[in-house]
Amino acid sequence: MREYFDVIIVGGGMVGAALAAALGKDRLQVALVEAGEAPAPVDDDRFDLRVSSLNLASQRLLESVGAWSLIPEERRCPFRHILAWDIQGQGETRFSAESIGLENFGSFVENRVIRHALWASLVEMPNVECFCEAAPIAQLSGRDRVLLELDNGRLLTGSLLVGAEGAGSRVRERAGIRVDVTDYHQRALIINVQTALPQQDVSWQRFTPEGPQAMLPLTGHHASLVWYGDPEKVRAREAMDDETLRTTIEKEFPSRLGGLERVLGRASFPIKRQHARRYTASRVVLVGDAAHVVHPLAGQGLNLGLQDVITLAERLAYAHAHNKDLGGLASIGRYALERRPQTLAMMAATETFHRVFTGGEGLRSAGSAGLALAERLPQAKQWMMRRALGI
Numbered sequence: 001m002r003e004y005f006d007v008i009i010v011g012g013g014m015v016g017a018a019l020a021a022a023l024g025k026d027r028l029q030v031a032l033v034e035a036g037e038a039p040a041p042v043d044d045d046r047f048d049l050r051v052s053s054l055n056l057a058s059q060r061l062l063e064s065v066g067a068w069s070l071i072p073e074e075r076r077c078p079f080r081h082i083l084a085w086d087i088q089g090q091g092e093t094r095f096s097a098e099s100i101g102l103e104n105f106g107s108f109v110e111n112r113v114i115r116h117a118l119w120a121s122l123v124e125m126p127n128v129e130c131f132c133e134a135a136p137i138a139q140l141s142g143r144d145r146v147l148l149e150l151d152n153g154r155l156l157t158g159s160l161l162v163g164a165e166g167a168g169s170r171v172r173e174r175a176g177i178r179v180d181v182t183d184y185h186q187r188a189l190i191i192n193v194q195t196a197l198p199q200q201d202v203s204w205q206r207f208t209p210e211g212p213q214a215m216l217p218l219t220g221h222h223a224s225l226v227w228y229g230d231p232e233k234v235r236a237r238e239a240m241d242d243e244t245l246r247t248t249i250e251k252e253f254p255s256r257l258g259g260l261e262r263v264l265g266r267a268s269f270p271i272k273r274q275h276a277r278r279y280t281a282s283r284v285v286l287v288g289d290a291a292h293v294v295h296p297l298a299g300q301g302l303n304l305g306l307q308d309v310i311t312l313a314e315r316l317a318y319a320h321a322h323n324k325d326l327g328g329l330a331s332i333g334r335y336a337l338e339r340r341p342q343t344l345a346m347m348a349a350t351e352t353f354h355r356v357f358t359g360g361e362g363l364r365s366a367g368s369a370g371l372a373l374a375e376r377l378p379q380a381k382q383w384m385m386r387r388a389l390g391i
């Protein structure tokens with residue numbers, strides 16, 4: 001049995017689900033294929049380890065598909081200030097939402113909460129069909145259709161196939177698109193903590209020669225700390241018992257953090273950069289981590305993926321409304337043309353921060369002077385803030 005769709009999306013993570021919702025809202029016939037189960041509702045008060053900063057553009061996307069209102073207020077932490085400084089530096093750079101006439105920069109939300117809200121928004125869209133616990137085993141791009149065979153025996157056809165299955169995308173591999181990978185030889189230790197101080201409206205990052213230390217606020221005296229470093233040191237910290245880890249953080253993190261009441265959880269992730277050489281192939285397009293993985297120090301990976309969604313959904317809605325081929329180059333080629341330079345700019349920015357602040361003494365002094373200089377250039381700061389917000 002074959003089933004026909006306008007667009008088939010493989011991967012129901014935050015980016016794939018957001019694309020399904022954006023296209024579903026525009027009345028396209030969409031298939032969403034996800035290897036795992038549909039996300040379960042979040043009904044406990046435990047904070048998950050994976051947290052993302054959603055910028056204003058991402059927040060607006062979630063609002064437009066009806067997912068934002070499904071995120072309970074107690075699970076979103078809006079922040080108004082961002083601070084960055086170097087451990088040996090001459091000053092800090094402070095970004096304030098107020099200085100560009102905004103109430104906040106965006107919100108920190110747990111990934112599982114974002115993903116569940118997006119999937120819940122799909123329930124209202126009968127034109128989106130979800131195929132869970134299913135993965136493609138073969139794909140074939142023809143002249144006017146693409147054919148996808150799933151491991152549960154289903155055969156789907158569509159005008160366009162979207163690879164949204166994250167960094168290890170098989171859609172990308174089967175389409176013959178190669179990737180360039182840079183291993184930073186760093187891991188990020190994520191630690192959820194309960195803090196003595198309330199500091200919920202600020203997110204900060206201190207650069208050290210080993211890697212940045214960051215505080216991402218969560219609601220109610222909770223925070224997600226990110227401690228980048230040498231893989232062996234990170235593994236050793238990850239293996240500490242809660243009390244040893246708590247006192248180590250109090251000693252090694254900036255005093256601004258204040259005391260820690262408790263360590264609530266930890267996990268570590270390898271840090272790499274990855275970029276697909278092309279975002280498109282015949283009737284195939286890539287979005288999110290399937291297309292690009294950036295160093296998470298600027299907290300922009302998901303925001304880039306959701307910006308892909310905004311741009312691709314616009315192109316496809318236009319093609320659909322004008323009876324044009326959804327998988328044609330006019331639609332997906334323009335998407336790639338728009339998105340690639342944006343991603344490259346973000347990659348260059350995060351790469352510069354990483355290299356400067358983990359480089360030798362001279363580079364770090366230059367970086368530190370750069371932060372101090374940025375503090376004295378309000379227009380440059382405003383430009384950077386608008387870029388990071390996606391507005």
Ligand SMILES: Cc1cc2nc3c(=O)[nH]c(=O)nc-3n(C[C@H](O)[C@H](O)[C@H](O)COP(=O)(O)OP(=O)(O)OC[C@H]3O[C@@H](n4cnc5c(N)ncnc54)[C@H](O)[C@@H]3O)c2cc1C
Binds near residue numbers: 010013014035166
């Ligand atoms: C330490 C760390 C901190 C980060 N912090 C931030 C932050 O603050 N802000 C931010 O914007 N970004 C952040 N990021 C980046 C962000 O987490 C990713 O960019 C984002 O999760 C990518 O989403 P995705 O939907 O593209 O891919 P994924 O989240 O990888 O989702 C892929 C989905 O595809 C499914 N799948 C996989 N294979 C198949 C298959 N064969 N068939 C069907 N389905 C399949 C998976 O089950 C999954 O549901 C961070 C990343 C790291 C490592």
